Amino acid sequence: MNPHLATLSSVDPDIAELVRSEERRQSEKIRLIPSENYVSRAVLEATGTVLTNKYSEGYPGRRYYEGQQFIDQIETIAVERAKQLFGVDHANVQPYSGSPANLAIYLALLSPGDTVMGMALPMGGHLTHGWSVSATGIWFRSVQYGVRRDTGRIDFDEVRDLARKERPKLIFAGGTAIPRIIDFAAFAEIAREVDAVLVADIAHIAGLVAGGVHPTPVGHAEIISTTTHKTLRGPRGAMLMCDAKHAKALDKAVFPGLQGGPHNHTTAAIAVALREAMQPEFREYARQIVANAAALADELLARGFDLVSGGTDNHLILVDLTSKGVAGKPAAKALDRAGLEVNYNTVPYDPRKPFDPSGIRLGTPAVTTRGMGPAEMRQIAAWIDEVVSALAKGDEDTCAATEQRIAGEVRELTSRFPAPGIDA
Numbered sequence: 001m002n003p004h005l006a007t008l009s010s011v012d013p014d015i016a017e018l019v020r021s022e023e024r025r026q027s028e029k030i031r032l033i034p035s036e037n038y039v040s041r042a043v044l045e046a047t048g049t050v051l052t053n054k055y056s057e058g059y060p061g062r063r064y065y066e067g068q069q070f071i072d073q074i075e076t077i078a079v080e081r082a083k084q085l086f087g088v089d090h091a092n093v094q095p096y097s098g099s100p101a102n103l104a105i106y107l108a109l110l111s112p113g114d115t116v117m118g119m120a121l122p123m124g125g126h127l128t129h130g131w132s133v134s135a136t137g138i139w140f141r142s143v144q145y146g147v148r149r150d151t152g153r154i155d156f157d158e159v160r161d162l163a164r165k166e167r168p169k170l171i172f173a174g175g176t177a178i179p180r181i182i183d184f185a186a187f188a189e190i191a192r193e194v195d196a197v198l199v200a201d202i203a204h205i206a207g208l209v210a211g212g213v214h215p216t217p218v219g220h221a222e223i224i225s226t227t228t229h230k231t232l233r234g235p236r237g238a239m240l241m242c243d244a245k246h247a248k249a250l251d252k253a254v255f256p257g258l259q260g261g262p263h264n265h266t267t268a269a270i271a272v273a274l275r276e277a278m279q280p281e282f283r284e285y286a287r288q289i290v291a292n293a294a295a296l297a298d299e300l301l302a303r304g305f306d307l308v309s310g311g312t313d314n315h316l317i318l319v320d321l322t323s324k325g326v327a328g329k330p331a332a333k334a335l336d337r338a339g340l341e342v343n344y345n346t347v348p349y350d351p352r353k354p355f356d357p358s359g360i361r362l363g364t365p366a367v368t369t370r371g372m373g374p375a376e377m378r379q380i381a382a383w384i385d386e387v388v389s390a391l392a393k394g395d396e397d398t399c400a401a402t403e404q405r406i407a408g409e410v411r412e413l414t415s416r417f418p419a420p421g422i423d424a
Protein backbone atom coordinates (compact mmCIF):
# COMPACT_ATOMS: atom_id res chain seq x y z
CA MET A 1 0.00 0.00 0.00
CA ASN A 2 1.22 3.53 -0.71
CA PRO A 3 2.00 5.26 2.58
CA HIS A 4 0.62 8.53 1.22
CA LEU A 5 -2.79 6.89 0.81
CA ALA A 6 -2.83 5.09 4.17
CA THR A 7 -5.24 7.52 5.85
CA LEU A 8 -7.42 7.84 2.80
CA SER A 9 -7.64 4.06 2.60
CA SER A 10 -9.01 3.78 6.12
CA VAL A 11 -11.40 6.74 5.82
CA ASP A 12 -12.67 6.13 2.31
CA PRO A 13 -11.52 2.82 0.86
CA ASP A 14 -13.67 3.25 -2.26
CA ILE A 15 -11.98 6.46 -3.36
CA ALA A 16 -8.56 5.21 -2.24
CA GLU A 17 -8.92 2.12 -4.39
CA LEU A 18 -9.99 4.16 -7.40
CA VAL A 19 -7.03 6.52 -6.97
CA ARG A 20 -4.72 3.52 -6.79
CA SER A 21 -6.29 2.11 -9.94
CA GLU A 22 -5.73 5.42 -11.70
CA GLU A 23 -2.11 5.43 -10.53
CA ARG A 24 -1.67 1.95 -11.97
CA ARG A 25 -3.34 3.02 -15.22
CA GLN A 26 -1.13 6.11 -15.58
CA SER A 27 1.89 3.99 -14.80
CA GLU A 28 1.15 1.06 -17.14
CA LYS A 29 -0.12 2.96 -20.15
CA ILE A 30 1.70 4.98 -22.74
CA ARG A 31 -0.03 8.30 -22.38
CA LEU A 32 -0.05 10.22 -25.65
CA ILE A 33 -2.72 12.85 -25.03
CA PRO A 34 -0.82 16.06 -25.85
CA SER A 35 -2.46 18.19 -23.14
CA GLU A 36 -1.49 15.76 -20.37
CA ASN A 37 1.68 15.11 -18.41
CA TYR A 38 3.08 13.77 -15.16
CA VAL A 39 3.80 16.40 -12.49
CA SER A 40 6.74 15.89 -10.16
CA ARG A 41 6.30 14.54 -6.66
CA ALA A 42 7.16 18.03 -5.38
CA VAL A 43 4.24 19.51 -7.32
CA LEU A 44 1.94 16.74 -6.05
CA GLU A 45 3.04 17.38 -2.48
CA ALA A 46 2.42 21.13 -2.76
CA THR A 47 -1.04 20.42 -4.16
CA GLY A 48 -1.93 18.18 -1.21
CA THR A 49 -1.25 20.68 1.57
CA VAL A 50 -3.25 22.64 4.17
CA LEU A 51 -3.11 25.65 1.86
CA THR A 52 -6.44 24.31 0.60
CA ASN A 53 -7.93 25.37 3.96
CA LYS A 54 -7.36 29.09 3.46
CA TYR A 55 -9.48 31.87 1.98
CA SER A 56 -7.52 34.70 0.34
CA GLU A 57 -9.83 36.83 -1.81
CA GLY A 58 -7.84 39.73 -3.19
CA TYR A 59 -4.15 39.97 -4.04
CA PRO A 60 -0.98 39.92 -1.89
CA GLY A 61 -1.08 42.87 0.52
CA ARG A 62 -4.72 43.65 -0.38
CA ARG A 63 -6.81 40.76 0.97
CA TYR A 64 -10.34 40.57 2.30
CA TYR A 65 -9.45 37.99 4.97
CA GLU A 66 -6.91 37.94 7.79
CA GLY A 67 -4.19 35.35 8.20
CA GLN A 68 -2.34 35.88 4.91
CA GLN A 69 1.19 35.99 6.40
CA PHE A 70 2.32 32.97 4.41
CA ILE A 71 -0.18 32.85 1.56
CA ASP A 72 0.91 36.33 0.45
CA GLN A 73 4.51 35.17 0.29
CA ILE A 74 3.59 32.06 -1.68
CA GLU A 75 1.53 33.96 -4.25
CA THR A 76 4.22 36.64 -4.57
CA ILE A 77 6.86 33.97 -5.24
CA ALA A 78 4.65 32.37 -7.89
CA VAL A 79 4.05 35.72 -9.59
CA GLU A 80 7.74 36.70 -9.51
CA ARG A 81 8.79 33.34 -10.97
CA ALA A 82 6.22 33.62 -13.77
CA LYS A 83 7.49 37.09 -14.61
CA GLN A 84 11.09 35.91 -14.61
CA LEU A 85 10.52 32.70 -16.55
CA PHE A 86 8.47 34.27 -19.34
CA GLY A 87 10.03 37.75 -19.25
CA VAL A 88 6.78 39.66 -18.69
CA ASP A 89 5.87 42.75 -16.64
CA HIS A 90 2.83 41.33 -14.93
CA ALA A 91 1.42 37.91 -14.04
CA ASN A 92 -1.80 36.76 -12.42
CA VAL A 93 -1.63 33.17 -11.13
CA GLN A 94 -5.17 32.98 -9.74
CA PRO A 95 -7.35 31.77 -12.65
CA TYR A 96 -8.84 28.39 -11.74
CA SER A 97 -8.05 26.97 -15.17
CA GLY A 98 -7.51 27.95 -18.79
CA SER A 99 -11.16 28.54 -19.65
CA PRO A 100 -11.88 31.00 -16.82
CA ALA A 101 -8.54 32.70 -17.55
CA ASN A 102 -9.71 33.34 -21.10
CA LEU A 103 -13.12 34.47 -19.94
CA ALA A 104 -11.39 37.04 -17.72
CA ILE A 105 -9.79 38.55 -20.84
CA TYR A 106 -13.22 39.05 -22.39
CA LEU A 107 -14.51 40.59 -19.18
CA ALA A 108 -11.51 42.93 -19.00
CA LEU A 109 -11.61 44.20 -22.57
CA LEU A 110 -14.97 43.53 -24.24
CA SER A 111 -18.66 44.19 -23.78
CA PRO A 112 -21.25 41.58 -24.72
CA GLY A 113 -21.82 41.65 -28.47
CA ASP A 114 -18.32 42.89 -29.28
CA THR A 115 -16.42 41.02 -31.96
CA VAL A 116 -13.76 38.42 -31.18
CA MET A 117 -11.72 36.47 -33.69
CA GLY A 118 -10.22 33.06 -33.02
CA MET A 119 -9.39 29.79 -34.67
CA ALA A 120 -12.41 27.55 -35.20
CA LEU A 121 -12.53 24.56 -32.86
CA PRO A 122 -12.64 21.91 -35.62
CA MET A 123 -9.61 23.58 -37.22
CA GLY A 124 -7.55 23.29 -34.04
CA GLY A 125 -8.74 26.25 -31.94
CA HIS A 126 -10.15 26.20 -28.41
CA LEU A 127 -13.79 26.47 -27.31
CA THR A 128 -13.04 29.72 -25.48
CA HIS A 129 -11.79 31.45 -28.63
CA GLY A 130 -15.38 32.17 -29.65
CA TRP A 131 -16.73 28.74 -30.62
CA SER A 132 -20.52 28.72 -30.92
CA VAL A 133 -21.41 26.49 -27.93
CA SER A 134 -19.07 28.38 -25.58
CA ALA A 135 -20.15 31.43 -23.56
CA THR A 136 -17.52 33.25 -25.63
CA GLY A 137 -19.45 32.45 -28.81
CA ILE A 138 -22.88 33.02 -27.27
CA TRP A 139 -22.28 36.37 -25.55
CA PHE A 140 -19.89 37.81 -28.12
CA ARG A 141 -19.93 38.16 -31.88
CA SER A 142 -17.40 35.63 -33.03
CA VAL A 143 -15.62 35.30 -36.35
CA GLN A 144 -13.42 32.30 -36.94
CA TYR A 145 -10.39 31.55 -39.07
CA GLY A 146 -9.06 28.14 -40.00
CA VAL A 147 -6.22 26.50 -41.86
CA ARG A 148 -5.75 26.02 -45.58
CA ARG A 149 -7.16 22.80 -46.96
CA ASP A 150 -4.01 22.07 -49.00
CA THR A 151 -1.36 22.88 -46.39
CA GLY A 152 -3.12 22.37 -43.06
CA ARG A 153 -1.56 25.67 -42.00
CA ILE A 154 -2.90 29.10 -41.12
CA ASP A 155 -3.21 31.38 -44.13
CA PHE A 156 -2.28 34.88 -42.92
CA ASP A 157 -3.78 36.53 -45.99
CA GLU A 158 -7.10 34.97 -45.06
CA VAL A 159 -6.71 36.02 -41.39
CA ARG A 160 -5.85 39.58 -42.47
CA ASP A 161 -8.80 39.82 -44.86
CA LEU A 162 -11.18 38.57 -42.19
CA ALA A 163 -9.76 40.96 -39.60
CA ARG A 164 -10.05 43.95 -41.98
CA LYS A 165 -13.64 43.05 -42.79
CA GLU A 166 -14.87 42.18 -39.27
CA ARG A 167 -12.72 44.53 -37.14
CA PRO A 168 -12.48 42.29 -34.04
CA LYS A 169 -11.50 43.91 -30.73
CA LEU A 170 -9.72 40.76 -29.67
CA ILE A 171 -7.74 38.25 -31.72
CA PHE A 172 -6.76 34.88 -30.28
CA ALA A 173 -3.67 33.06 -31.54
CA GLY A 174 -3.20 29.51 -30.31
CA GLY A 175 -5.20 26.35 -29.98
CA THR A 176 -5.45 22.72 -29.01
CA ALA A 177 -4.60 20.83 -32.18
CA ILE A 178 -1.97 22.94 -33.91
CA PRO A 179 1.08 20.84 -34.85
CA ARG A 180 3.12 23.78 -36.17
CA ILE A 181 5.01 26.82 -34.84
CA ILE A 182 2.62 29.72 -34.27
CA ASP A 183 3.79 32.91 -35.97
CA PHE A 184 2.97 35.44 -33.25
CA ALA A 185 4.71 38.24 -35.17
CA ALA A 186 2.38 37.74 -38.16
CA PHE A 187 -0.67 37.81 -35.88
CA ALA A 188 0.65 40.96 -34.16
CA GLU A 189 1.03 42.78 -37.45
CA ILE A 190 -2.60 42.04 -38.32
CA ALA A 191 -3.83 42.99 -34.84
CA ARG A 192 -1.97 46.33 -35.06
CA GLU A 193 -3.45 47.06 -38.46
CA VAL A 194 -7.05 46.60 -37.27
CA ASP A 195 -6.50 48.00 -33.77
CA ALA A 196 -7.25 44.70 -32.05
CA VAL A 197 -5.66 43.31 -28.91
CA LEU A 198 -3.72 40.15 -29.64
CA VAL A 199 -4.00 37.34 -27.10
CA ALA A 200 -1.53 34.48 -27.33
CA ASP A 201 -3.09 31.41 -25.75
CA ILE A 202 -0.06 29.22 -25.12
CA ALA A 203 -1.84 26.63 -22.95
CA HIS A 204 -0.42 23.73 -24.97
CA ILE A 205 3.04 25.11 -25.65
CA ALA A 206 3.92 27.06 -22.48
CA GLY A 207 6.56 24.47 -21.55
CA LEU A 208 8.05 24.68 -25.03
CA VAL A 209 8.18 28.48 -24.84
CA ALA A 210 9.72 28.38 -21.36
CA GLY A 211 12.17 25.73 -22.54
CA GLY A 212 13.23 27.80 -25.55
CA VAL A 213 12.01 25.50 -28.32
CA HIS A 214 9.03 27.59 -29.47
CA PRO A 215 9.24 31.34 -30.21
CA THR A 216 7.85 33.44 -27.38
CA PRO A 217 4.78 35.63 -27.89
CA VAL A 218 6.30 38.24 -25.57
CA GLY A 219 6.74 41.46 -27.52
CA HIS A 220 4.01 40.43 -29.98
CA ALA A 221 0.91 39.66 -27.93
CA GLU A 222 -0.40 42.21 -25.44
CA ILE A 223 -1.89 39.43 -23.33
CA ILE A 224 -0.65 35.87 -22.81
CA SER A 225 -2.91 33.20 -21.42
CA THR A 226 -1.74 29.76 -20.39
CA THR A 227 -2.75 26.73 -18.45
CA THR A 228 -0.13 25.44 -16.05
CA HIS A 229 -0.83 21.70 -16.38
CA LYS A 230 0.09 20.84 -19.97
CA THR A 231 3.69 21.04 -21.25
CA LEU A 232 4.51 23.43 -18.38
CA ARG A 233 4.05 20.39 -16.10
CA GLY A 234 2.42 22.07 -13.12
CA PRO A 235 -0.88 21.55 -11.31
CA ARG A 236 -4.26 22.18 -12.98
CA GLY A 237 -4.45 25.95 -13.13
CA ALA A 238 -3.74 28.94 -15.33
CA MET A 239 -1.94 32.26 -15.56
CA LEU A 240 -2.53 35.51 -17.36
CA MET A 241 0.49 37.60 -18.31
CA CYS A 242 0.69 41.05 -19.85
CA ASP A 243 2.48 44.37 -19.88
CA ALA A 244 1.59 47.16 -17.45
CA LYS A 245 -1.13 48.52 -19.75
CA HIS A 246 -3.62 45.68 -19.14
CA ALA A 247 -2.50 44.61 -15.64
CA LYS A 248 -5.20 46.35 -13.63
CA ALA A 249 -8.06 45.40 -15.90
CA LEU A 250 -7.05 41.73 -16.00
CA ASP A 251 -6.56 41.50 -12.23
CA LYS A 252 -9.97 43.09 -11.69
CA ALA A 253 -11.57 40.70 -14.15
CA VAL A 254 -10.15 37.60 -12.43
CA PHE A 255 -11.08 38.89 -8.98
CA PRO A 256 -13.69 40.16 -8.21
CA GLY A 257 -15.00 39.93 -11.79
CA LEU A 258 -15.16 36.18 -12.18
CA GLN A 259 -13.75 34.38 -9.19
CA GLY A 260 -13.77 34.35 -5.42
CA GLY A 261 -10.92 32.94 -3.38
CA PRO A 262 -7.85 31.68 -5.22
CA HIS A 263 -6.85 28.02 -4.83
CA ASN A 264 -3.79 28.55 -2.67
CA HIS A 265 -2.63 24.93 -2.81
CA THR A 266 -2.60 25.26 -6.59
CA THR A 267 -0.74 28.58 -6.38
CA ALA A 268 1.98 26.90 -4.31
CA ALA A 269 2.23 24.02 -6.78
CA ILE A 270 2.42 26.51 -9.68
CA ALA A 271 5.34 28.20 -7.88
CA VAL A 272 7.08 24.81 -7.59
CA ALA A 273 6.49 23.98 -11.24
CA LEU A 274 7.84 27.38 -12.30
CA ARG A 275 10.98 26.78 -10.25
CA GLU A 276 11.38 23.41 -11.95
CA ALA A 277 10.90 25.10 -15.33
CA MET A 278 13.84 27.44 -14.57
CA GLN A 279 16.28 24.55 -14.21
CA PRO A 280 18.58 23.54 -17.08
CA GLU A 281 16.95 20.06 -17.16
CA PHE A 282 13.68 21.66 -18.19
CA ARG A 283 15.24 23.01 -21.38
CA GLU A 284 16.47 19.52 -22.13
CA TYR A 285 12.97 18.13 -21.46
CA ALA A 286 11.46 20.69 -23.86
CA ARG A 287 14.02 19.89 -26.54
CA GLN A 288 13.36 16.17 -26.13
CA ILE A 289 9.57 16.62 -26.42
CA VAL A 290 10.06 18.14 -29.86
CA ALA A 291 12.68 15.57 -30.91
CA ASN A 292 10.37 12.76 -29.79
CA ALA A 293 7.40 14.18 -31.68
CA ALA A 294 9.56 14.46 -34.80
CA ALA A 295 10.68 10.83 -34.44
CA LEU A 296 7.11 9.64 -33.87
CA ALA A 297 5.87 11.66 -36.86
CA ASP A 298 8.65 10.38 -39.14
CA GLU A 299 7.90 6.76 -38.31
CA LEU A 300 4.16 7.25 -38.77
CA LEU A 301 4.77 8.92 -42.15
CA ALA A 302 7.07 6.04 -43.16
CA ARG A 303 4.19 3.70 -42.33
CA GLY A 304 1.82 5.58 -44.63
CA PHE A 305 -0.08 7.65 -42.09
CA ASP A 306 -1.51 10.96 -43.23
CA LEU A 307 -0.49 13.76 -40.83
CA VAL A 308 -2.27 17.10 -40.88
CA SER A 309 0.21 19.70 -42.25
CA GLY A 310 2.53 16.82 -43.13
CA GLY A 311 4.29 16.60 -39.79
CA THR A 312 5.00 18.51 -36.61
CA ASP A 313 7.18 21.33 -35.23
CA ASN A 314 6.14 20.92 -31.63
CA HIS A 315 4.79 18.32 -29.19
CA LEU A 316 1.67 17.40 -31.12
CA ILE A 317 0.67 15.23 -34.07
CA LEU A 318 -2.75 15.19 -35.71
CA VAL A 319 -3.37 12.03 -37.73
CA ASP A 320 -6.07 11.85 -40.40
CA LEU A 321 -7.03 8.15 -40.50
CA THR A 322 -9.25 8.42 -43.58
CA SER A 323 -6.61 6.87 -45.85
CA LYS A 324 -6.31 3.93 -43.42
CA GLY A 325 -10.02 3.18 -43.72
CA VAL A 326 -10.84 3.62 -40.03
CA ALA A 327 -12.43 6.45 -38.06
CA GLY A 328 -10.85 8.25 -35.12
CA LYS A 329 -13.10 7.03 -32.33
CA PRO A 330 -12.85 3.27 -32.89
CA ALA A 331 -9.12 3.70 -33.44
CA ALA A 332 -8.70 5.60 -30.16
CA LYS A 333 -10.70 2.93 -28.33
CA ALA A 334 -8.68 0.08 -29.86
CA LEU A 335 -5.41 1.86 -29.07
CA ASP A 336 -6.52 2.38 -25.47
CA ARG A 337 -7.20 -1.36 -25.14
CA ALA A 338 -3.66 -1.89 -26.44
CA GLY A 339 -2.26 0.39 -23.72
CA LEU A 340 -1.78 3.45 -25.96
CA GLU A 341 -3.86 6.38 -24.75
CA VAL A 342 -4.76 8.95 -27.42
CA ASN A 343 -7.85 11.02 -28.11
CA TYR A 344 -10.05 11.07 -31.17
CA ASN A 345 -10.08 14.49 -32.80
CA THR A 346 -11.54 16.35 -35.76
CA VAL A 347 -9.18 17.10 -38.60
CA PRO A 348 -9.53 20.33 -40.63
CA TYR A 349 -12.48 20.10 -43.07
CA ASP A 350 -13.53 16.85 -41.39
CA PRO A 351 -16.47 15.35 -43.28
CA ARG A 352 -17.40 13.34 -40.18
CA LYS A 353 -19.17 14.55 -37.02
CA PRO A 354 -17.19 16.03 -34.04
CA PHE A 355 -18.29 13.15 -31.79
CA ASP A 356 -17.14 10.61 -34.39
CA PRO A 357 -14.36 12.36 -36.32
CA SER A 358 -11.66 11.22 -38.75
CA GLY A 359 -8.55 11.77 -36.68
CA ILE A 360 -6.58 11.02 -33.59
CA ARG A 361 -4.35 13.47 -31.72
CA LEU A 362 -1.03 12.40 -30.23
CA GLY A 363 1.59 14.19 -28.19
CA THR A 364 4.90 13.48 -26.52
CA PRO A 365 5.00 15.52 -23.26
CA ALA A 366 4.07 12.67 -20.89
CA VAL A 367 6.27 10.01 -22.49
CA THR A 368 9.16 12.49 -22.55
CA THR A 369 8.70 13.21 -18.85
CA ARG A 370 9.08 9.46 -18.26
CA GLY A 371 12.41 9.58 -20.08
CA MET A 372 11.48 7.87 -23.34
CA GLY A 373 13.40 8.77 -26.48
CA PRO A 374 13.34 8.31 -30.27
CA ALA A 375 13.77 4.52 -30.12
CA GLU A 376 10.62 4.22 -27.99
CA MET A 377 8.80 6.63 -30.33
CA ARG A 378 9.53 4.35 -33.29
CA GLN A 379 8.23 1.37 -31.31
CA ILE A 380 5.08 3.31 -30.39
CA ALA A 381 4.49 4.17 -34.07
CA ALA A 382 4.87 0.49 -34.95
CA TRP A 383 2.28 -0.48 -32.33
CA ILE A 384 -0.13 2.21 -33.53
CA ASP A 385 0.30 0.88 -37.06
CA GLU A 386 -0.40 -2.69 -35.96
CA VAL A 387 -3.55 -1.77 -34.03
CA VAL A 388 -4.93 0.45 -36.81
CA SER A 389 -4.12 -2.14 -39.51
CA ALA A 390 -5.86 -4.89 -37.54
CA LEU A 391 -8.88 -2.62 -37.07
CA ALA A 392 -8.97 -1.81 -40.79
CA LYS A 393 -9.05 -5.52 -41.68
CA GLY A 394 -12.10 -5.80 -39.46
CA ASP A 395 -11.62 -9.28 -37.97
CA GLU A 396 -12.64 -9.01 -34.31
CA ASP A 397 -10.60 -11.96 -33.04
CA THR A 398 -7.43 -10.71 -34.72
CA CYS A 399 -8.01 -7.23 -33.32
CA ALA A 400 -8.51 -8.51 -29.79
CA ALA A 401 -5.42 -10.73 -29.99
CA THR A 402 -3.29 -7.89 -31.37
CA GLU A 403 -4.49 -5.44 -28.75
CA GLN A 404 -3.90 -7.90 -25.93
CA ARG A 405 -0.39 -8.78 -27.06
CA ILE A 406 0.59 -5.11 -27.48
CA ALA A 407 -0.90 -4.19 -24.09
CA GLY A 408 1.51 -6.72 -22.56
CA GLU A 409 4.44 -5.30 -24.52
CA VAL A 410 3.44 -1.79 -23.47
CA ARG A 411 3.39 -2.84 -19.80
CA GLU A 412 6.87 -4.28 -20.25
CA LEU A 413 8.14 -1.03 -21.80
CA THR A 414 6.50 1.30 -19.28
CA SER A 415 7.92 -0.72 -16.38
CA ARG A 416 11.36 0.44 -17.53
CA PHE A 417 10.34 4.14 -17.46
CA PRO A 418 9.02 4.98 -13.97
CA ALA A 419 6.36 7.66 -13.90
CA PRO A 420 7.21 10.64 -11.64
CA GLY A 421 5.05 10.85 -8.55
CA ILE A 422 3.84 7.25 -8.76
CA ASP A 423 5.26 4.52 -6.57
CA ALA A 424 5.96 1.29 -8.43
Ligand SMILES: *Cc1c(COP(=O)(O)O)cnc(C)c1O
Binds near residue numbers: 102125126203
Ligand atom coordinates in the same frame (compact mmCIF):
# COMPACT_ATOMS: atom_id res chain seq x y z
C1 LIG B 1 -6.44 23.47 -22.58
C2 LIG B 1 -6.69 24.78 -23.21
C3 LIG B 1 -7.50 25.76 -22.60
C4 LIG B 1 -8.40 25.52 -21.43
O1 LIG B 1 -7.92 24.94 -20.35
P1 LIG B 1 -8.85 24.26 -19.24
O2 LIG B 1 -7.92 24.26 -18.09
O3 LIG B 1 -9.19 22.91 -19.77
O4 LIG B 1 -10.04 25.12 -19.02
C5 LIG B 1 -7.59 27.00 -23.20
N1 LIG B 1 -6.94 27.26 -24.34
C6 LIG B 1 -6.19 26.34 -24.96
C7 LIG B 1 -5.50 26.70 -26.23
C8 LIG B 1 -6.04 25.07 -24.43
O5 LIG B 1 -5.31 24.16 -25.08
